[in-house]
Amino acid sequence: MAFQFEETKTIGGVKFGVLSPDLIRALSVTQIVIPETYDEEGMPIRGGPMDRRLGTVEPGVRCETCGNYVSLCPGHFGHVELARPVVHPLFAKHIHMLLRATCRVCGRLLLPEEEIEKARRMAKRLEARWPLLKYKYGESVAKKAAKVTVCPHCQAQQYKIRFEKPYTFYEEREGGAVTLRPTEIRDRLERIPDKDLEALGLDPQSARPEWMVLTVLPVPPITVRPTITLETGMRSEDDITHKLVDLLRINQRLKESIEEGAPQLVIDDLWSLLQYHVATLFDNELPGIPPARHRSGRPLRTIAQRLRGKEGRFRGSLAGKRVDFSARTVVSPDPRLSINEVGVPIEVAKVLVVPEKVTPWNLEEMRELVRRGPLEYPGANYIVRPDGARIDLRFVKDRDAIAEALKPGYIVERHLRDGDIVLFNRQPSLHRMSIMAHRVKVLPYRTFRLNLLVCPPYNADFDGDEMNLHVPQSEEARAEAATLMLVQEQILSPRYGAPIIGGLHDYVTGAYLLTKKGTLLDRKRFAQLVMEAGYEGGLPEPAVLKPGPYWTGKQLVGLLLRKDFNFEGKASICRKCGTCVKELCPYDAYVVVRNGELMVGALDKNTVASQVPRTLLHEYVRRYGSDAGRELLDGLYKVFIAYLDLYGFTMGLDSLDVPPTVEREVAAIMSAAEKEVEELVKKAERGELEPLPGRTLEDTLEQRILEVLSRARDRAGEAAGRILGMLKEAVIMARTGARANMLNITQMVAVLGQQSLRGERIKRGFTGRVLPHFKWGDIGPRARGFVYSCFKKGLKPTEFFFHAMAGREGLVDTAVRTAQSGYMYRRLANALQDFHVAYDGSVRTSEGFIVQFRYGEDGVDPAKSDHGEPVNVDEVIKEVIAERGG
């Protein structure tokens, strides 16, 4: 339920500041002084970093501050009084800025009074409207002030302050550089008046600069750095605790040395050591200092390391979570599975469990599963008694007794078995179809198996892809998954009005070969194919009686379609003739289905493929729903690949064979084109070329050359294509839309054509020429990346190089494009993720704010639309006429 928005309390903003020493002491429950954790008896030392007042992490121990047990005690801060102040390493940059911008004697901002006043007013104004700009402005003020060498307020001489990462400051006086001790830094920062800080864009109420030099250090609660007790009874402290112990030890020694009046040199040494420990407590990856290490030599994981990076608190723990009841492994294909199924390895099925309530009706079955136990396959791993106690069957000696004790009301966590509903997912999950519900089919071997037809929604292939599987644990979750997320419910994509599940590649080829004119099947073959689809009715009348009974592939398709199905459409093999003669098409490229019989036309990409709108598949699913769609995909489509197997479809070099006459024709076309280009170049040199509007002469020439060459290639392709008929496998695949296109075939048998970089002919390389094989200033086709050879004959070395150049550009482009569009999509998805379509058709946020008054302005569900349009009027009219018998 979206909660009703009321104008009561809203968060106005979040403000970050710097903790003051007073605040640190006020937050603290105790001062920590002793650099030891536990005494000999294993009791925490009072006043040490594991002080009981800092909270409790041991079960059964009350916190000495709040009196709660582990689950309720939030933990409490302590504090350390540092013997000498040290610089907070994460604020060192800000300290540097402030030291440079203010007077070393009087602490004023190094600008005349009027300018300070002006900057203050500016900062105030910016704060109201562009809070982020305020800090930028402050920086610019500081930069200006840093250039001043004499204080305008007290006329004191200013020196340059040099900052050495990560926390050392030098003042470059006449006599040489002098190290500034944190005490001196703190004194100077204290002198800066509040007014001047405001001019720098700082808020003195929540961030006085002297607080950036620590005198008191907060000690994080024990809950933040719990002791880990190993199984051997050994106790091991958190890295932060280790760090605190080191820090306290040095702090104590420093304090003692000062009290004893030790030489300044000794004190300075200890002081800088304390500074090091404080710095590494905050961040152990500071540049310029060695990371603090554990006894084993492993760098310590301190506060900044916990938060930062991929495994850090933000990206690792808050934005990313891990779940139980899931599995991940490599996927491989299995065309014999239903599209709704997923093959699960037995080994996985034995680990993933489904909780099943024991009832009088399944009591015996559950007992048998318990008896079989966790190791035998259809077994069970756990039992949950009605009192909530879990029994782990791995450690039960007498499972027979346990099984006998089973009564209705118990819950058995049984192994995954055939028919269970699971969720299947492949990353990146960009779609709702990236997570779909499947029915389990337990299989041998170690990969997840899926039907090839569901590759497009997951965008999966089998070159090593891995996928995830999740087992819903409640009846509600299973019901929801089965009714809403089952694969068959996702056949029609909401992304575009077309099926996303459907045939690709071999399915298309198979469909064409089966249904093209002249495919005849004898009784044996016809029966075998129809069996693949699970058809159990009788055989129709054979289409051919002499020389024996033969059936056509079209008849086979007709058997598997519903009897009242009608469809009409152009196939992909359509030659795009001037006037379409429709069902009289000589190429069998016009598909007509009448009353569930394929009358004319061969099936191909435009009838059976996925991601194509208005196909036979699309209309079928729209008309009869997802169950019928699944039946079609599990039945008819299986026949397509079965027939392809039977046919023995294979492409070899012979499918690219062209007679020598055609080769000569291609060569003639190309040499004519070359001559034409030469003419153009000469014409341009003579200045006779008329520049195209809005282009320079060179541009025009380039354009014209490209035109000539591409026209020549097209003509060469046509010449070759005329000879390569529908008998060549390569052409079948291209024409039916299974894979590749006619252009690719041209490139294999005739000419590869122009190679390009950034849409232009290749022109970069050596001075005046791309490769040293050409003459200077040669702008002919060959020298600018036109490849006369074809793949079949092989490329010349220069041509090969040009081809590699263009190929590399393509690779780089895809790499860049996927990264950019992926990030854009991610931002969009994050911004829109909580929107939903309410029952009144409006789009609302989780708080009930209205985003659109009607989804997509017209309230149309794209999955049910006709390629985006709410209704296809032509189709409706056709249907009505058909019904009236017109």
Next chain:
Amino acid sequence: MSSRARKVNILEHELVPQHILLSEEEAKRILKRMGISKMQLPWMLASDPVAKALGAKPGDVVMILRKSPTAGVAVAFRYVVRG
């Protein structure tokens, strides 16, 4: 020509969809139908040129009728806020 005479009534511009200032009762009825408070409508600044032209004040609800290629006329509402 004075500057006053040259002023264009933006409400009549062809690219500006039809805006209608709703009365308190009409607004109430529409909000009740959608089951929301005024705050939950999309907002429109009182300084928006159209709001100024309509004379809409903060707290008013404006109805917008937009021509749409798919839906014919798409209806939307705006809650006028200070600014």
